[in-house]
Amino acid sequence: MMNSIRIWLSVSALGLLGAGCSNLPAPHYTGSIENVQRLKATPFSVKVGRVDAPVTKAAPYPISLRASPLISPYENSFGSYLAEAIRTELKLAGRLSPDSEIEITGTVLRNDIDVSGFSVAFGDIEARFVVMKGNDVRYDQVKSAHHQWESAFAGAIAIPQAVNEYPRLVQKLLATLYADSAFLNALQ
Template identity: 50%
Template sequence: MPTAHARLGEFSSNPGPANYYPVPLRADSMRSPVGKSFGDYLADAMTRELTMAGKLSPQSDVEIKATLITNDIDAGLAQGGAKLAARFVVTRSGDIRYDNVVSAQTQWDSAFAAMIAVPKAREEYPIAVQKLLGALYADPAFRKAIE
């Protein structure tokens, strides 16, 4: 996307049965290390990626917003996994150019022992977020919307 530049708008998190906050991990829980929700975490991840790519521009007329809909992490007894989904909206000068729900799933080996499984789930979460953003960036409609 050589000519694409965008700014980030509001990123939020819709609470619900697939999006608890904090996220329960067996007898423990996981809170976002950024802001007050995993919507804030998603915004931070996207900000970092767009900054590294040289594509973040606070003056851009292209704005990306998102609402985290699903943020389900399972520390599992043998297999752990994460399911994420977010609704992304891209506007240019106020006109909606993209409005789509993007989702991603990951799995990893887990363990019966919580002292192994819970830290592993925390370690795998950023990979799940990267996969979600990768699915967004791979969407031709999204790329077209931000060009």
């Protein structure tokens, strides 16, 4: 009887530990109204190429949210997530054209979220954006964003909240890119 209770408790504990380790996909990117409005204000058409995301200490894959790994729903890459975010906002603004001579590409340099705090969590993202027209580099700059939100010590609150905040972090990064007049001029 005592052995069966120990076995049951061991199996239950392993089940609880394993449940915390399941992959959590970031929400699909839906776009920011402010970002789309900014893109609509300038006439251009552009296509989105590859955004690389080499795995580094500053840009891990997956992102660890305590014991739960945050993954990208786009090709298991946060570079693909960023490319899809740009593509989504350009499409909503009526500025995406797969036949355009002008192409946006990039590289994710930093991409991480910290949910270790008792009451505050934050994320940081940084990427290099390049705009090309044929072989001509029209824009090549690094942009970054920091996003902070109220959190909780309890993982059951902090982890899902961090998952839901990831698209906002990306929106902030893209807002800094779209606010750069040199970037918008390179697209024309």
